[in-house]
Amino acid sequence: MKKFRDFDIPFAGLKQGEHRFGYHIDNRFFESFGYTDFNGASLDVTVVLRKKSNLLELEFEVSGTVNVYCDLSGEPFDQEIGGNLELVVKFGEDYNDENEEILILPHGEHQVNVAQYIYEMAVLAVPAKKVHPGIEDGSLDSEIVRKLSELQPGSSGKDDKKETDPRWDSLKKLLTDK
Template sequence: MKPLKAFTIPFVGLKVGKHHFDYDIDNKFFEYFEYEDFNRSDLKVNVVLEKKSTLLELHFEVSGTVNVNCDVTNEPYNQPLENAFDLVVKFGEEFNDENIDILIIPHGEYEINIQQYVYELIVLAMPSKRMHPGVEDGSLDSDILEKLEELSPKIKDIKEDEEETDPRWNTLKKLLTDK
């Protein structure tokens, strides 16, 4: 997989201090990773690279919305996203990305590509269950929700349930109230 040039930061020419990089993310970015869960995306990624004499510190922040389908109704809706991530880049003998928060690159490197970190930051910000806000507050009018309600098991009235209980349980219930 060839890296995207826009996400390659040449840090050799940068002065010691903080440097800001802003990225606008749309579906073309996710097509590169063959990730097709988003119908549309409008995300802003802000990266602050702080160059120090012996290491680099990167702070990633993402905010915006992605249009996804609801897991319950399959209706599209806009899911707001916000996430942040910190990465420390050190220099060593060989490339090592085994630790989540620390990246070790060889001494001769002069640039770093951050596209994988941006991708993971966005995808991991998604909730595990995507629920349309109209499902939660009851304002969504959907054929699927009506069918689910029709097919759901009906709860018996509490009075009917009490009449059908075994009388032996009543003496056990008295033990709870006798304290």
């Protein structure tokens, strides 16, 4: 975890109350986790630590853009993301991070590393279906988009007369609604 040393928050010397920490995240951060789905990233993360006498409350907020490939056209674009995460840090006998909302640190710990939580929050903030804004507003002109619109049902160049199988025509006579 030496590569994530910048994400250690030393809480032992802090007074009780609210403390803010800010981070700027780029693509190297995600590559160090082995995550290669982003072409680029420019994210700002704010961590608000509320220190109380027997626990810590961490509130994470991320905003910015990640460059990803469109699921429909394959074109790269900047996807805006935003998200937040709340984490409660308690103290106990052993380290335990099984619960996603509660982290238990051993007594005597003096810092908490937040890199994993920032990573998970940012990756989960990206929509499951990534669609280029140019597809939504019709301004994207690419070979793939032209081919998709050409292959779209109902947009063929043939005449609109639908020829049906004569076997189905006999069955259609049984319909009482028509």
